[in-house]
Amino acid sequence: MSEPIEVKSLPKEQLNTWLANLNRYNIYGPVDREEYTEFAHIKDPSELDLTIRNTFVSPKRLIFSQTKNMIRYDLNKDLPEIHEELGKDDNGREQLLIGIRPCDAHGFAYLDPTFDAEFKDPYYLSKRKNTTLIGLACNVPDMNCFCSSVGGGPFDTKGLDILMVDLGSTFILNIYTDKGKVLVESSPDVFTKPSSEQLQRLDELQATANTTQTRKMETDGKPEKLGEMFESDYWDNISKKCLGCGICTYLCPTCYCFDITDEKWGTQGVRVRTWDSCMYPEYTVHASGYNPRPARMNRLRNRVYHKFKYYPELYDIFGCTGCGRCIRHCPVNIDIIDIINFI
């Protein structure tokens, strides 16, 4: 955990008061939908469930939408009309994500270099700029979590404006950015100064969290190793059971591939950007019908290579935050930790 610019204590019964004072934001947080959890728009603080660890789908979708209208057009005019759709979906309101777990916030730190490179992506960047992230440390990581192996940790603060730690009856808030500071300054009465016992408890919790994360991914030297085994039978073997569905990529907090399509109704239409998945054959098929990644083996291999070779070579960061979703939700138990540890 890096050094915060400010540390506050928030008694749990004051949480709703604080959130009520933040009503200029669209607030999103984890919500329980009976056997399904999601990061949803919080209209009433009672909907918020901060005991939920990783929601099924990562909150990536709140900044990098699965479906984003880019332009709307009408050709049935003397002069064809084109309307820009950027920024039309949030009414100019800033958004606040509360209870985001460190791995998911780490995901945004991963996406930034892609969308904020030579080509600035206005859709991603405007949302990113308009979003404040209040993280929640994982006192008890899930059994398939492995954030500590890939440059994160259950109390990691990358990408976060504030990190909250649950001490039972109180939250300790570590504030890291000016964006975070503004949130706390909105309600000076609800916060107190944390006691030294509380801070000690926080350290203990962090130490316990680190030791209870039992699954480990061995990443040392793996990008180089991958470079030597592109043609190995290994990829054939591990991909035999792959279904070729999009679960691993669509739940992932770091996958960012998209497709652009025109959806038409007569003379009118919308140019829409939607998530795409490298696990689908259509992802690489050429107009000629030729597909350079014809089999599931090629596609699964590409997913592993992108996350553990190509991306780290480009940006010096693994394309994985250890959130465990692709392991937890794969219907055929393909396990990215096992894959990387084996090679």
Place this chain on the structure above:
Amino acid sequence: MTDIKNIVTLGVGLMGQGIAQVALMAGYNVTLVDINEELVNKAFTSIEKGVKKDIRMDELEILDIDLSFKFKINNNEFEVPKLEVLYEKCLTCKYPNPIIHDILLADPVKPRGKTNEGYEKVTELASLNTEERWKYWAEKFDRCIRCYACRNICPVCYCKECLTDKWEPDWIRKSVNLTENTMFHITRAFHLAGRCVSCYECERACPVGIPLLDLYKMIEKEILINFNYEAGTDMEAKSVLTTFNPDDPGEFIL
């Protein structure tokens, strides 16, 4: 049982710890849950100690008794109700023995637990008014991420090119929203009419918990009532919706 990899113990007092330890040593991934975090940590330590005593696997016996499994380990016995460890689909499965086979390995098994046809939920859903039913489905379809795991895991989906992947015409658009998602799920449900064998794999694979069988079971029930046809149970029977019989019910048919 072979499908189960993960076991969660709710409440880790003495009993819960024991169950967790037995399950752990039988090779399952075990998660401990309790309202008290300290209890979890304590249980963790004591289970670790227990496991380290190196109790050998061959001293573990698992008995399949009617509605539960009995674990015997070192003269200790634990009973776990099947409802807690088996998929709903296994509990309602009408045909646990392969209907069509050349050789059956091992003895036939009895249907587990409940032996109903699994139509209670769809009957209940059908009794709701249109608005209530739409509310139920709109919330479910809205969360679909169109990963197509349901389609890809399906043993009866056989199209070389799924209509969801067609560009011209784009029957189902790429936009992921309630309209397009509903179109996808209703289309798939109709394509499975008279084909779905209730294996529940789509529901198991779905990463966002959409109760897909609530759709397919409704159609299955209608087909059973109207045509006395059950998909996958008779090799000689002709597919119900691709054949015409003058005696078929339905006055609208000439």
